[in-house]
Amino acid sequence: MRRRANQERQPSKIRAFRCAVAGIFMQAMEHGEQRLHAMRLRTAIAYFESILVADPDSSCGLSTVGVARAKAGRRKGPFEALRHDHQL
Numbered sequence: 001m002r003r004r005a006n007q008e009r010q011p012s013k014i015r016a017f018r019c020a021v022a023g024i025f026m027q028a029m030e031h032g033e034q035r036l037h038a039m040r041l042r043t044a045i046a047y048f049e050s051i052l053v054a055d056p057d058s059s060c061g062l063s064t065v066g067v068a069r070a071k072a073g074r075r076k077g078p079f080e081a082l083r084h085d086h087q088l
Contacts, residue, residue, distance in 0.1 A: 021054050021055070024050075024054055025051055025054050025055065025058070025061075028047045028048070028050045028051045028054070029047075029048075029051060029060070029061075029064070031047045032044045032045075032047030032048045032051070032064060032068070033064075035047060036064075036067075036068055036071070039071075041068055041071055041072040042072070044068045045065060045068045045069060045072060048061060048064045048065035048068055049065055051064070051065075052065065
């Protein structure tokens with residue numbers, strides 16, 4: 001959807017696509033946070049990683065996936081996400 005929004009030329013369709021991507025981003029963030037607080041870490045990580053599909057350079061997505069991976073006990077994953085976030 002993000003690629004299609006970038007290729008679109010009509011302003012009304014661009015706005016619609018961007019709005020849809022933003023809605024997906026917000027829902028994934030809300031659901032991920034809920035799962036993180038409930039300690040359902042695999043599901044939280046999946047939601048946060050879906051944010052990165054919508055916007056690969058999202059510092060919010062990168063930092064939250066790093067936190068979730070750290071809570072899940074993954075050693076390498078959090079540092080990779082946070083390092084990429086720092087480079088932005």
